[in-house]
Amino acid sequence: MLKISNLHARIEEKQILKGINLDIKPGEVHAIMGPNGSGKSTLASVLAGREHFEVTEGSVTFDGKDLLELAPEERAGEGLFLAFQYPVEIPGLTTTNFIKTAVNEVRKYRGQEPLDAVGFLKLMKEKMSLMEMPQSLLSRSLNEGFSGGEKKRNEIFQMAMLEPKLAILDETDSGLDIDAIRIVANGVNRYRNENNAVLVITHYQRLLDYIVPDYVHVLYNGRIVKSGTRELALELEEKGYDFIKNEVAV
Amino acid sequence: MNDGLTTIEKTVLRDYKYGFVTNIEADEATRGLNKDIIRFISAKKGEPEWMLEWRLKAYRHWLKMEEPKWANIHYDPINYQDIIYYSAPKQKVAPKSLDEIDPELRRTFEKLGISLEEQKRLTGVAVDAVIDSVSIATTFKEQLAELGIIFCSMSEAIREHPELVKKYLGSVVPVTDNYFSALNSAVFSDGSFCYIPEGVRCPMELSTYFRINAENTGQFERTLIVAEKGSYVSYLEGCTAPMRDENQLHAAVVELVALDHAEIKYSTVQNWYPGDKDGVGGIYNFVTKRGICLGEHSKISWTQVETGSAITWKYPSVILKGDHSVGEFYSVAVTNNRQQADTGTKMMHLGKNTRSRIVSKGISAGYSNNSYRGLVQVNKNATNARNFSQCDSLLLGDKCGAHTFPYIEVKNKSAIVEHEATTSKIGEEQLFYCNQRGIDTETAVALIINGFAKEVMNQLPMEFAVEAQKLLAISLEGSVG
Numbered sequence: 001m002l003k004i005s006n007l008h009a010r011i012e013e014k015q016i017l018k019g020i021n022l023d024i025k026p027g028e029v030h031a032i033m034g035p036n037g038s039g040k041s042t043l044a045s046v047l048a049g050r051e052h053f054e055v056t057e058g059s060v061t062f063d064g065k066d067l068l069e070l071a072p073e074e075r076a077g078e079g080l081f082l083a084f085q086y087p088v089e090i091p092g093l094t095t096t097n098f099i100k101t102a103v104n105e106v107r108k109y110r111g112q113e114p115l116d117a118v119g120f121l122k123l124m125k126e127k128m129s130l131m132e133m134p135q136s137l138l139s140r141s142l143n144e145g146f147s148g149g150e151k152k153r154n155e156i157f158q159m160a161m162l163e164p165k166l167a168i169l170d171e172t173d174s175g176l177d178i179d180a181i182r183i184v185a186n187g188v189n190r191y192r193n194e195n196n197a198v199l200v201i202t203h204y205q206r207l208l209d210y211i212v213p214d215y216v217h218v219l220y221n222g223r224i225v226k227s228g229t230r231e232l233a234l235e236l237e238e239k240g241y242d243f244i245k246n247e248v249a250v
Numbered sequence: 251m252n253d254g255l256t257t258i259e260k261t262v263l264r265d266y267k268y269g270f271v272t273n274i275e276a277d278e279a280t281r282g283l284n285k286d287i288i289r290f291i292s293a294k295k296g297e298p299e300w301m302l303e304w305r306l307k308a309y310r311h312w313l314k315m316e317e318p319k320w321a322n323i324h325y326d327p328i329n330y331q332d333i334i335y336y337s338a339p340k341q342k343v344a345p346k347s348l349d350e351i352d353p354e355l356r357r358t359f360e361k362l363g364i365s366l367e368e369q370k371r372l373t374g375v376a377v378d379a380v381i382d383s384v385s386i387a388t389t390f391k392e393q394l395a396e397l398g399i400i401f402c403s404m405s406e407a408i409r410e411h412p413e414l415v416k417k418y419l420g421s422v423v424p425v426t427d428n429y430f431s432a433l434n435s436a437v438f439s440d441g442s443f444c445y446i447p448e449g450v451r452c453p454m455e456l457s458t459y460f461r462i463n464a465e466n467t468g469q470f471e472r473t474l475i476v477a478e479k480g481s482y483v484s485y486l487e488g489c490t491a492p493m494r495d496e497n498q499l500h501a502a503v504v505e506l507v508a509l510d511h512a513e514i515k516y517s518t519v520q521n522w523y524p525g526d527k528d529g530v531g532g533i534y535n536f537v538t539k540r541g542i543c544l545g546e547h548s549k550i551s552w553t554q555v556e557t558g559s560a561i562t563w564k565y566p567s568v569i570l571k572g573d574h575s576v577g578e579f580y581s582v583a584v585t586n587n588r589q590q591a592d593t594g595t596k597m598m599h600l601g602k603n604t605r606s607r608i609v610s611k612g613i614s615a616g617y618s619n620n621s622y623r624g625l626v627q628v629n630k631n632a633t634n635a636r637n638f639s640q641c642d643s644l645l646l647g648d649k650c651g652a653h654t655f656p657y658i659e660v661k662n663k664s665a666i667v668e669h670e671a672t673t674s675k676i677g678e679e680q681l682f683y684c685n686q687r688g689i690d691t692e693t694a695v696a697l698i699i700n701g702f703a704k705e706v707m708n709q710l711p712m713e714f715a716v717e718a719q720k721l722l723a724i725s726l727e728g729s730v731g
């Protein structure tokens with residue numbers, strides 16, 4: 001589904017990604033772990049198409065299409081979703097209205113008819129119970145005054161509404177207490193099926209207790225230096241990132 | 251992204267979709283302003299002698315006055331002798347009914363989305379259509395007359411209802427009030443007159459649609475609304491003009507009078523031609539709007555959505571004379587490219603327990619300048635006056651300006667006056683977030699600004715809210731690269 005080959009990217013003059021290779025197939029959950037500054041969030045940004053990052057080498061294909069050629073909104077239309085580490089606030093725009101616009105823009109991209117009010121409400125009701133999303137958040141301005149946990153829950157709810165093929169969770173666990181992590185993880189697990197995939201980017205192992213990955217990759221200094229199964233994450237937690245640094249140095 | 255901007259900018263220009271000119275023969279005055287022109291206008295309208303005297307008095311005052319220079323706007327001097335002060339579409343016979351209106355004029359208004367055929371009209375809205383200097387049609391007159399409501403052109407009001415006009419014209423905005431109101435008083439050619447009798451709640455929206463068509467002309471309309479005791483009226487005006495390279499002057503005066511327990515809600519959707527992206531052409535919009543809450547427990551509410559004009563200079567105000575009266579001002583002013591707006595309000599608290607509320611939302615893009623200027627005045631006898639002001643500015647890009655000039659004068663210790671102001675920018679983060687959800691940048695900007703302006707947009711009559719929202723989005727298209 002997603003194939004990243006030898007991806008290099010920089011911001012201004014600073015080279016951050018230095019040759020990433022990654023292959024994600026439908027039904028899989030991949031986790032990318034790594035110390036601060038290793039390039040984890042940059043990878044998420046480059047995949048979603050954020051400005052200011054320049055791809056200097058390599059390629060990314062998504063369902064056979066050259067992802068890097070597409071505008072951010074086209075990538076979303078193709079089924080790529082990014083749950084933000086810091087979701088933005090938009091005063092005066094209700095969460096419901098925002099999500100309805102997003103759902104219908106994505107449908108338009110896919111050549112589908114827009115959902116009418118009734119159809120949208122039905123979809124929303126269904127996903128709300130699935131994701132344990134309270135109605136009160138949906139009628140408020142987008143993320144305005146939301147707690148950290150509410151913002152992340154809103155991200156996962158949007159994911160459920162947009163039904164992407166690939167969901168990238170960028171440090172979704174940061175700043176959340178254990179109850180909030182569990183709710184978010186439950187949402188992700190309910191969304192998973194054999195046709196979609198999840199890329200979890202995290203600093204800590206603990207999220208992976210709830211969203212169990214098939215593969216774990218360690219990102220260090222712009223490269224994936226080690227890949228393995230879930231055990232690798234546990235080993236990292238036990239030994240700390242220094243163990244990787246030492247291994248790379250050798 | 252930079253190349254994208256130019257293509258989008260082209261769409262912006264194309265998107266002033268009211269820029270067409272109607273080819274119709276006009277009956278015009280010669281250029282320039284003098285006593286003979288004023289006599290000509292007055293004669294054209296078949297006015298009584300007192301009206302001509304009133305105009306000449308205003309003209310004499312105007313000659314002694316100077317154009318105000320305090321606003322945060324810049325423009326080349328206006329040559330008042332180069333303007334045509336009267337231009338009327340030639341119609342062979344005065345239309346007796348709506349069916350007799352020149353089809354070309356009818357088509358002009360159809361193109362603007364204003365149907366003059368009552369059966370096709372949105373139910374619940376009566377329209378007075380003004381083109382250049384004259385009113386060409388007023389719909390639903392008979393139905394309104396059954397309730398005793400008078401809704402007609404100002405010219406007709408002067409002929410048919412002189413006692414009302416004499417009593418109220420110039421009572422809120424005196425002839426000598428300011429340079430542009432004095433000019434208007436001398437040369438105004440038409441506008442709307444509404445009179446709501448005691449205890450009547452006007453069952454439909456009243457609206458006037460102003461259109462400038464002819465070249466080199468100025469439009470000077472005059473609107474007067476009187477709401478008798480316990481009455482209610484909601485009034486809306488809309489404005490457009492053709493795209494021309496020259497600047498055209500629009501200097502209107504609007505007066506509102508609310509008696510005991512009466513309420514007037516006045517909404518404006520102003521979309522005069524703003525000029526091109528380099529600031530060539532566009533309307534100079536110098537307007538004086540003021541209402542007086544004459545009676546106790548009366549209420550006047552101004553709502554404006556200002557997206558057009560090269561220059562906007564207007565301060566819809568309320569004199570809170572009656573005890574317990576309420577004044578409100580809700581404004582969204584959008585400036586793009588080289589547009590300049592200096593707009594706001596004055597709330598003058600004279601009566602006891604008077605309240606006012608100001609919500610101003612300024613949106614600036616391109617190289618434009620957007621200023622809020624407001625005065626809250628509490629007089630000696632205005633015990634327990636309350637004011638709340640909220641002024642928010644939103645910037646798109648880094649070459650535009652937003653300014654806030656709040657003035658507060660309080661002479662009574664019991665007054666409570668609050669002022670809040672914020673300035674924010676549409677951030678790249680907000681846009682990227684929307685993009686990531688499949689929403690393109692243009693739509694994202696529309697969502698963000700409509701969210702920003704929501705509190706004001708909610709005040710508009712339902713029939714126009716959707717239209718106004720689209721207008722906001724169109725005015726800012728291409729402003730984010």
